[in-house]
Amino acid sequence: MWSIGELAEQAGVTVKTVRFYSDRGLLPEAARSAGGHRRYGPEALDRLRLIRSLRTLELPVSEVGRVLDREDALEDVIAAQLRELGSRRAALHWREAALRLLRDCTPEERPDRLRLIGAVSAPPNTAALARFWRRVLPVGLPARLVSVIIEAAVPQPPADPTPGQVLVFARLHALASDARIVIDLCQPAFRLSDGGCRPAVLYDGLGEACALVSADLRAQRPPHEGEALDCFVSAHARSRGMRDTPAFRQQLSGLLTRMANPPIDRYWQLAAELSGPRSGPPEPTLGAADDWLRAALDTQIGRPGL
Template sequence: MNDATLHPIGEVARLTGLSVKTIRFYSDAGVVPLAGRSPAGYRLYDHDALLRLDLIRTLRELGMSLATIRRVLDRKVPVADVAAVHAEAVDLQIRTLRMRRSVLRALSAQGSGPEEAKLVHKLTRLTAVERRRLIDDFIDATFGAEHARPESAAMMRVAAPDLPDDPTPEQIHAWVELNELIGDEDFRDRLRQTAAQQTDEALAGVRERVLAAEQAGIDPLGPDAAPRVEGIVQLYARAHPDLADAEVTDRLMQYLEAAEDPRVERYWRLVWAVNGWQVLPGLLPDDLSWLLRALRKERGQGVSP
């Protein structure tokens, strides 16, 4: 093709695949200048106009506004810079669409009603930063300055739930249930108690002795449990010389009762579900119900069968 060749608008439409109306609009907007007019007054375009139209179509398909395209064509802004910004915007759109798709799949699989659908949508439409802030606020309120549990707070942050951009229906339902759970102040008290004890090195010895008693088949309500329980209490007392004798058992029972709360284990299972982690039984809250039952019997408290 001769670069000096001029083309009427109909031929330009055929060569570019754009409609006559669209080409006329770009001309009137000043982004594709005319090369001239025919004796009859029809618009004529040169080879440069064809190249500009091809670039405009490409940039429009990428989502750029006409004002931005004008700046690119006038060389006021590099195409690379504009492309980088739009790539980020497209990434955000993709993440939003993935989350929306996941929510729809979760609602469909669960057969959810209007109220649950509203709640799921509300919680999942939060940005990743907002979701992280929600968890940070929960950790601060549970272990922050008022409660002075920095070690526990650090441990909780390491294992914080982080909903992915393209979650499974199971992850979405776990995230919704987790949000309901962390809003329960009574649960926060329980979690605070168990997390605080995780840094108590004396509990390692307690766990070992409880496990040994269970493996030996000793009934926590039977007579053979008494010397085992006494040894465990003495072990814990040596690690806490600041506590009076009665306070040792009280402290131990407080931890055991908190750890027995099924919501504590449920919290960690939900965290693993949201994060897509494999559930490892060894990382669940300690099952020290043997010791709790034995201590309750010694104190004459009601013991569940």
């Protein structure tokens, strides 16, 4: 049996350290001396060494206790710590890029950039962007479709952003957080699903059309007739209980032109800048697919450039 001082000497730690872990129940005593002093057995040394190893990894004392109490807890604790470290690393990358952005801008640009960056957490999250789409998508759209659309429409912030990407995300966050824009987009004039339209049928079909056109977008082919355009028009026609005819295509082109909305166009532009590679063309977005399909429709009915 060892005294607290002898155990501390064996483990190469201070008496204060042994007492600290003992008081928190991490290092049980084997007995007490006649004078009431703590006594520890050899197993305490092994446990103390394990505690020191876990603490070297900067595990919180509470997590150390979990590992000591349950043999299967170590894997969960390690996974949680790795997630936390990843979040810290992402926050540092984001802060560094934000500071470089502020350092390299002009004095006139700095107040606006400070305002934009100050509204975004580090590391940033996409809650405001997802909330934006939940508010502007049609009421009653199936949850399945809402999830699919949000997943495709909300770009993830880069783990190691450039200063330019920090600025793009901050602008995207500001746009999605602007209540006036959301209110405008909720008006009937800007809703594709108003006027007796069945939203689920429409958005299901639009998703299929966007998938069909992705190869053309990646290959940077100009808008043209074909399966993707037919699917796009068919989605609008079926959602309204109408047939796909030349007259309907003419009517649809005019309707979509009247419903053009600069804030949404700006959203897709920023999303493309954020999610695209640092060199080369950006990855296609839903907005790019919609623009391509609208242009293909206009070209087909003899209204190029609209």
